[in-house]
Amino acid sequence: MDHYINGEWVNSGTGTIEVTNPATGEVIDTVPFGGKKEAKLAVSAAHDAFSGWAGKTAAERSDCLMRWFQLIQKHQEDIGEVMTKEQGKPLREAIGEVQYANSFIQWYAEEGKRVYGDIIPASASNKRIFVQKQPVGVIAAITPWNFPAAMITRKVAPALAAGCTVVVKPAEQTPLTALKLAQLADKAGIPPGVFNVVTGNASDIGEAWLEDARVRKITFTGSTEVGKLLMRGAAQTVKKISLELGGHAPFIVMEDADLETAVDQVIASKFRNAGQTCVCANRIYVASDVAEAFTEAFALKVRELKVGNGLEEGVTIGPLIDKAAVDKVNGQIADAVKKGGQVAVGGHVTGHFFEPTIITGATDEMLCMKEETFGPLAPVATFDTEEEVIERANNTPYGLAAYIFTENIGRAIRLSEKLEYGIVGVNDGMPSVAQAPFGGWKESGLGREGGRYGIEEFLEVKYVSVAFK
Ligand SMILES: NC(=O)C1=CN([C@@H]2O[C@H](COP(=O)(O)OP(=O)(O)OC[C@H]3O[C@@H](n4cnc5c(N)ncnc54)[C@H](OP(=O)(O)O)[C@@H]3O)[C@@H](O)[C@H]2O)C=CC1
Numbered sequence: 001m002d003h004y005i006n007g008e009w010v011n012s013g014t015g016t017i018e019v020t021n022p023a024t025g026e027v028i029d030t031v032p033f034g035g036k037k038e039a040k041l042a043v044s045a046a047h048d049a050f051s052g053w054a055g056k057t058a059a060e061r062s063d064c065l066m067r068w069f070q071l072i073q074k075h076q077e078d079i080g081e082v083m084t085k086e087q088g089k090p091l092r093e094a095i096g097e098v099q100y101a102n103s104f105i106q107w108y109a110e111e112g113k114r115v116y117g118d119i120i121p122a123s124a125s126n127k128r129i130f131v132q133k134q135p136v137g138v139i140a141a142i143t144p145w146n147f148p149a150a151m152i153t154r155k156v157a158p159a160l161a162a163g164c165t166v167v168v169k170p171a172e173q174t175p176l177t178a179l180k181l182a183q184l185a186d187k188a189g190i191p192p193g194v195f196n197v198v199t200g201n202a203s204d205i206g207e208a209w210l211e212d213a214r215v216r217k218i219t220f221t222g223s224t225e226v227g228k229l230l231m232r233g234a235a236q237t238v239k240k241i242s243l244e245l246g247g248h249a250p251f252i253v254m255e256d257a258d259l260e261t262a263v264d265q266v267i268a269s270k271f272r273n274a275g276q277t278c279v280c281a282n283r284i285y286v287a288s289d290v291a292e293a294f295t296e297a298f299a300l301k302v303r304e305l306k307v308g309n310g311l312e313e314g315v316t317i318g319p320l321i322d323k324a325a326v327d328k329v330n331g332q333i334a335d336a337v338k339k340g341g342q343v344a345v346g347g348h349v350t351g352h353f354f355e356p357t358i359i360t361g362a363t364d365e366m367l368c369m370k371e372e373t374f375g376p377l378a379p380v381a382t383f384d385t386e387e388e389v390i391e392r393a394n395n396t397p398y399g400l401a402a403y404i405f406t407e408n409i410g411r412a413i414r415l416s417e418k419l420e421y422g423i424v425g426v427n428d429g430m431p432s433v434a435q436a437p438f439g440g441w442k443e444s445g446l447g448r449e450g451g452r453y454g455i456e457e458f459l460e461v462k463y464v465s466v467a468f469k
């Protein structure tokens with residue numbers, strides 16, 4: 001497949017990237033290895049298309065988004081299959097992601113109609129102050145491989161609804177899902193230049209966009225390291241920036257928790273996408289009194305998970321994305337064992353297929369309790385008091401998602417207010433939805449995606465002070 005720029009499929013012959021299936025190692029397709037030239041071409045297209053798109057009514061933009069939504073809904077199974085082949089997640093989960101991704105398009109098709117301003121009482125009787133919101137301009141979106149569709153639509157849908165135009169660079173491992181979305185955007189009648197996709201050399205494309213003053217905002221999901229680099233680069237032309245970076249979610253089970261719910265939810269949170277999710281439970285803290293009962297029930301359910309090629313029926317955990325991901329999980333297990341942890345379940349790997357693994361006797365000195373794992377490893381530690389667990393949960397540079405399981409409402413409110421995280425799930429391991437403001441505190445990021453907060457990221461505020469006679 002080729003770049004999608006200005007409503008056309010473009011390939012300037014600069015080499016190719018092979019897209020491989022992480023389950024089989026087979027090359028499934030190629031995409032162009034674009035660089036600065038293609039990146040700039042896409043910005044020119046988005047810049048030229050901006051005034052026409054921003055000048056449409058919100059209802060007209062909504063109609064385009066709704067046509068895109070309907071086409072994605074119709075093709076959800078084909079897109080899901082492409083996603084499973086390039087990313088590895090089980091087909092049912094991949095189709096679920098397409099639906100989740102599409103929910104952002106549907107939600108923002110509506111929300112774009114509610115970009116309201118204000119009238120502020122003036123300081124003189126012959127003056128009026130009107131506040132209005134206008135689209136930021138050309139947006140550059142750089143997205144990761146773990147959610148090849150949702151991380152695009154969560155950025156592109158609010159941007160387009162607000163009247164911005166967008167250039168996207170998907171991850172090199174998962175460009176096909178992005179290009180499939182572009183095909184459908186084209187079919188939906190989203191005008192040329194409004195939505196563009198460029199594949200290729202990440203640092204060259206990133207640099208081209210960072211130094212281009214026509215790009216008014218960078219929105220990124222990925223590693224904290226690259227997020228910091230983009231933040232520094234955005235300073236050159238003082239661009240706006242939104243960052244969704246790493247997480248290290250604590251999953252806290254109090255002694256009064258409903259253990260069955262806690263076990264079901266930790267499975268859903270920890271092993272979704274084989275643990276390659278920034279909101280995944282990364283470290284599990286269980287009250288000492290219920291640790292044995294929790295761990296036994298958890299281990300029983302983990303043994304039922306089926307690892308394999310995501311296209312096979314009944315598979316619940318696909319392969320990890322690449323060898324580096326496998327090595328990272330292996331390294332964390334070795335470190336945990338060296339520091340006294342026990343492998344209660346799993347621990348083996350074949351190729352990219354990593355067995356879901358539980359480590360008991362985890363301590364805060366272990367790497368898995370300090371660093372994002374991005375794999376199916378669940379370390380279980382114990383604690384004795386509320387104060388202790390909150391202190392341990394907050395003792396990290398990350399602040400994306402945290403989870404608390406308790407049947408005591410007062411405790412739930414108290415603890416959720418003390419957690420230094422942008423998202424807290426109370427008895428809920430899967431809190432992400434289109435209408436909620438997803439985002440992190442501390443080094444987990446800047447800005448919010450989703451809900452009415454998410455569209456504000458793509459709007460400039462202007463006030464007009466009118467004096468009259
Ligand atoms: N918050 C999250 O959801 C995610 C977190 N991560 C974390 O990051 C770790 C590493 O994953 P990885 O895929 O390497 O994440 P990266 O941050 O490297 O990749 C995310 C996106 O950024 C692009 N990118 C990489 N380098 C640059 C650059 N210099 N300028 C502009 N864009 C760039 C990538 O392009 P390309 O693919 O072409 O290199 C990709 O599109 C994971 O193990 C996990 O811990 C990873 C993905 C998502």
Ligand SMILES: O=C(O)CCCC(=O)O
Pocket residue numbers: 146147150221244276277278279432438
């Ligand atoms: O950044 C990620 O890992 C994707 C978040 C998935 C979600 O929206 O829950």
